[in-house]
Each structure stands twice: as C-alpha cells, then as structure tokens.
Amino acid sequence: MSARFFALAAAAAATTSPALAADITGLWATGSEGGRVEIYRCGKAYCGRVADAARLRINPDLRDVRNSNPALRDRRLKGLVVLQGFTGGPREWKGGPVYDPESGDGAKTGYLKLLSDNKLELKGCVAFFCRTKVWTRLR
Numbered sequence: 001m002s003a004r005f006f007a008l009a010a011a012a013a014a015t016t017s018p019a020l021a022a023d024i025t026g027l028w029a030t031g032s033e034g035g036r037v038e039i040y041r042c043g044k045a046y047c048g049r050v051a052d053a054a055r056l057r058i059n060p061d062l063r064d065v066r067n068s069n070p071a072l073r074d075r076r077l078k079g080l081v082v083l084q085g086f087t088g089g090p091r092e093w094k095g096g097p098v099y100d101p102e103s104g105d106g107a108k109t110g111y112l113k114l115l116s117d118n119k120l121e122l123k124g125c126v127a128f129f130c131r132t133k134v135w136t137r138l139r
Contacts, residue, residue, distance in 0.1 A: 022090045022114045027051060028135040033102055036138065037082060046093060046112075048083030050101060066104030077101055083122075086112055098124040100131075107131075 024046060028037050034054030039046055055062055056078055064075040086095030091114045098110035107124030115121055118137040123130050 022117075024093075024112065024114060024120060027138040028120060029138055030135055031133060035102070037135070039083065042085070044087065045095060046083065046086040047081055050077050050080045050082060053077070064101055064104075066101065068104050068106075083110065083112075086110070096124075098122070100124070105131075 024039050025041060026039060028039060028048075029035070030037055034052070034057070035050070036052040037048045038051040039048045041047075050056075060078055062077045063073060064077055064080060065073050067073050067075070080099075080101060082099045082101065084095060084097055086093040088094050093112040094109070095112075096109040097106055099106040105124075107126050109125055111121075111123040111125075113121040113123075115134065120135045120137070121132060122135060123132045125131075
C-alpha cells in the first residue's frame, strides 16, 4: 500500500479520536430517594447539580436541612451543586468537593469512573474512608 494511504488513514484516525472520548454530561439517576443529578460542563471541568428527587416532587422548595453546617441548611436542594471541578478522562475523573444532600455529608475529593456508557461510579473519600455509589444514565 502507498504511503499516501497510510497518511490519510492516520489523519482520519486523528480527527475521529476526540469523538470517541467518553461524555458524562446528561441526567443520571443516583439510585436512592429517586434522586437525579445533571452533570454539565463548568469551564474545562465537569460539575453536577440536583435536578430532581422524590422529596422534591412533593415539595419543590425543600432546603438542605441535613447539612452538617447549620449556616448552609437554608439552601434550596433543587439546583444545588453536588459535584465540582472534575477533570481527567476519558473514563476516569478526579475533583471535588462532592456533597450528598441525602445524608448531609461531603468529601473534599471525589472520583468518577465510567463503567459503561450508562453506568457511572462515584466515590467520595474523607481520609481513608470512602463511600461509593453507581449512577445510571437517564439521558
């Protein structure tokens, strides 16, 4: 085969590779309390905010009453940012802080790992103690 063929094949591969990168933006089911988090781009990183939950369908004005910091308990849950500054890829990201409004607990550092196109593992760690959840993509 000619050198021109290989040059064209290499150019085509180079231009299509970014399209193969994993995209974690979208709506994810958290697997508890009917929670849904929207992951979106925030600058060059990924962030996530509460989009919906069973309790929010009953009372859309719910506040962050489970927060361990009393000064933050008046924040609205709907739209609350729970993932911040995740960078990396194409299948794993690191960032933080992360926050769980169900328990009121947060972690300074978190990890995201795309297990498949529709499964995302979220791990939040405080010192040596980590908690892991698997979210399912809704759209």
